[in-house]
Amino acid sequence: MSQSKGRFGVHGGQYIPETLMNAIIELEQAYDHYKNDPEFNKELTELLNSYAGRPSLLYRADKLTRELGGAKIYLKREDLNHTGSHKINNVLGQALLAKKMGKKRLIAETGAGQHGVATATAAALLDMECVVFMGEEDTKRQALNVYRMKLLGADVVPVKTGTATLKDAVSEAMREWTTRIEDTHYCLGSVMGPHPFPTIVRDFQAVISRESRAQILEAEGRLPDAVIACVGGGSNAIGSFYHFINDEGVRLIGCEAAGRGIDTFETAATVNTGKIGIFHGMKSYFCQDEYGQIAPVYSISAGLDYPGVGPEHAYLHDIGRAEYVPITDDEAVNAFEYLSRTEGIIPAIESAHAIAYAMKLAPTMDKDKIIIVTVSGRGDKDCAAIARYRGEDIYE
Amino acid sequence: MSNIRSSFENGKAFIPFITCGDPDLETTAKVVRAAAENGADLIELGIPFSDPTAEGPVIQGANIRALAGGVTTDKVFELVKELRRDVKIPFVFMTYANVVFSYDAERFMARCCECGVDGIILPDLPFEEKGEFSAVAKQYGVDLISLIAPTSENRIAMIAKEADGFIYIVSSLGVTGMRSEITTNIGDIVKVIRDNTDVPCAVGFGISKPEQAKAMAAVSDGAIVGSAIIKILEKYGKDAAPYVGEFVKEMKDAVGR
Numbered sequence: 001m002s003q004s005k006g007r008f009g010v011h012g013g014q015y016i017p018e019t020l021m022n023a024i025i026e027l028e029q030a031y032d033h034y035k036n037d038p039e040f041n042k043e044l045t046e047l048l049n050s051y052a053g054r055p056s057l058l059y060r061a062d063k064l065t066r067e068l069g070g071a072k073i074y075l076k077r078e079d080l081n082h083t084g085s086h087k088i089n090n091v092l093g094q095a096l097l098a099k100k101m102g103k104k105r106l107i108a109e110t111g112a113g114q115h116g117v118a119t120a121t122a123a124a125l126l127d128m129e130c131v132v133f134m135g136e137e138d139t140k141r142q143a144l145n146v147y148r149m150k151l152l153g154a155d156v157v158p159v160k161t162g163t164a165t166l167k168d169a170v171s172e173a174m175r176e177w178t179t180r181i182e183d184t185h186y187c188l189g190s191v192m193g194p195h196p197f198p199t200i201v202r203d204f205q206a207v208i209s210r211e212s213r214a215q216i217l218e219a220e221g222r223l224p225d226a227v228i229a230c231v232g233g234g235s236n237a238i239g240s241f242y243h244f245i246n247d248e249g250v251r252l253i254g255c256e257a258a259g260r261g262i263d264t265f266e267t268a269a270t271v272n273t274g275k276i277g278i279f280h281g282m283k284s285y286f287c288q289d290e291y292g293q294i295a296p297v298y299s300i301s302a303g304l305d306y307p308g309v310g311p312e313h314a315y316l317h318d319i320g321r322a323e324y325v326p327i328t329d330d331e332a333v334n335a336f337e338y339l340s341r342t343e344g345i346i347p348a349i350e351s352a353h354a355i356a357y358a359m360k361l362a363p364t365m366d367k368d369k370i371i372i373v374t375v376s377g378r379g380d381k382d383c384a385a386i387a388r389y390r391g392e393d394i395y396e
Numbered sequence: 397m398s399n400i401r402s403s404f405e406n407g408k409a410f411i412p413f414i415t416c417g418d419p420d421l422e423t424t425a426k427v428v429r430a431a432a433e434n435g436a437d438l439i440e441l442g443i444p445f446s447d448p449t450a451e452g453p454v455i456q457g458a459n460i461r462a463l464a465g466g467v468t469t470d471k472v473f474e475l476v477k478e479l480r481r482d483v484k485i486p487f488v489f490m491t492y493a494n495v496v497f498s499y500d501a502e503r504f505m506a507r508c509c510e511c512g513v514d515g516i517i518l519p520d521l522p523f524e525e526k527g528e529f530s531a532v533a534k535q536y537g538v539d540l541i542s543l544i545a546p547t548s549e550n551r552i553a554m555i556a557k558e559a560d561g562f563i564y565i566v567s568s569l570g571v572t573g574m575r576s577e578i579t580t581n582i583g584d585i586v587k588v589i590r591d592n593t594d595v596p597c598a599v600g601f602g603i604s605k606p607e608q609a610k611a612m613a614a615v616s617d618g619a620i621v622g623s624a625i626i627k628i629l630e631k632y633g634k635d636a637a638p639y640v641g642e643f644v645k646e647m648k649d650a651v652g653r
Contacts, residue, residue, distance in 0.1 A: 004524055004525050004527070005524065013524075013525055014522060014524055014525060015493050015520045015521060015522075015525055016520060016522060017449075017450050017519050017520060017522070017543070017545070017566075018519075018522050018523070018543045018544060018545045018547075018548060018551075018555075018566065019545040019546070019547050019566060019569060019570075020547075021522050021523070021524070021545075021547075021548070021551065022547050022548070022549060022550075022551065023547070161453075161456060162446070162447060167447065168447075171447050171449045174449050175449060175450075175452075175570070175571045178450075178569060178570050178571060179569050179570035179571070180569070181547060181569065275498075277494045277497060277498055278492075278493040278494045278497050278520070279447065279494050280449070281520070283497075286494075288494070288498065290498070291468050291469050291470075291495065291498060291499065292445075292469075292492075292494040292495045292496075292497065292498025292499065293445065293446040293463065294446045294447050294494075
């Protein structure tokens, strides 16, 4: 009997069709080789710094801090990266890895479109073909990003099955991968799916906390009291948490999309409302019914509108190392507008979930406390949808 | 010895797949009886799942219709229990890991044993992950069926050595659904299987025509057909049973009685 790999406590594993097993094993072996290869790491760092614009700023938000009247707030500005979000960190790593493995084509799923845009960008840069699967519902919510992907040379396939959102885009990308494996790498966008994806994506996103830990020590001479990030699958959150996990005094807080509230069915708050299950290649928490049917989830944010969460988050929850709090649509939209007005920073609606919790938490903390909030992406893509939420119809 | 072995003692086996509850459970019962009466050697019964990632559009549609009709795992067990009163050929469930896991694997296997289900196929459970299900399956006499794909290569021997019931050979890359041709060299796969086990093997994915079934069964021990049957159900709905019966007869004649 062979041993299951890629576990975080009971979570993780490799629950995928036999057709994909050799491809997954090949990926794991390639990653194990290249992650310690100085040449690969040099190339990746070069791309991250000279192309994506890293390191990203750790910005002391004085006005926000003053207005909330409590803990000092720093914003980790992943929105300033090329393509406008943290997604580029992982994509440059995976695309470079795929290229080394001799793959010629990248496929990806996308919710809000940020991962799709990042993948299309890397494919353009590295001369690879690119196909992005996106729920039809999301192609409407995020029409601007669909245009950006096409402009970058990618094919965008609208997925009509199921709820026509992120989970269906993941299912369709997995189906496509079983159809064409030889020349194709599935560039998964979050810390989810079968091993080794949760580890690979985490390692590539860990650059966020590697920087922010050094930046806060430089600025304040000490570690923060809390780190806050939004969680869908959980890639920016795990990236923001990773280098603080061993620092016990640092609270790690993931903000889930509660949609219309965790006491309604229109929610995507997986840790708060889901239970343990097996789906999309991993064991973790999922929103599901008593027979294990995956629930249709809802959030105003297309990037957090997913019924599962990455296995490492499930584990951090189980051992009590990280907290996962629900944030409603209303709270997120308020935070979206509030940060725009107070700091002149328009956050992605996903990131606004993290801002919303900082707005609750900061006033309860003393002024000598420090919070780092990750602004995972910029909000230009969301302006039309937020305007609609407020009853105003604008042209994109 | 596994009951499933008997399915392969009547010439080459023909194995139809039916999604339970598409369009309703009464129809499923009629279709299962029609298939059994017309020469099916084993029936693969699908327990619908909301997000069947190994399925093409045809079987995805059947899953959606069945769930929309209110089918649950418990209702499927009741159906099997009722069918078992007169249908003697083996039944094998085909569903996804979460359906079994959320029901509690031990409770699920105990129900299989009680209702007369002989095996289970979980397409999202590869060799590396089977441990948590195979131990309880064995305890209740349910065969956990192993799948081998065109990409399995160096993994075939390892999988075959631990196989129970029968081996499901996936004919082609991709998801379930009808294909005009199957290009994988099934004979080469079967040869490696034979070197490692005497468990029978049947080929599925993409088979819809009698000549394809005949060709696949000729190089293995049987043929599995799903999407082509679901197409008949899609077309005739509640009246599908005689048409499925006719199709099964034609296919069984083709693979060889």
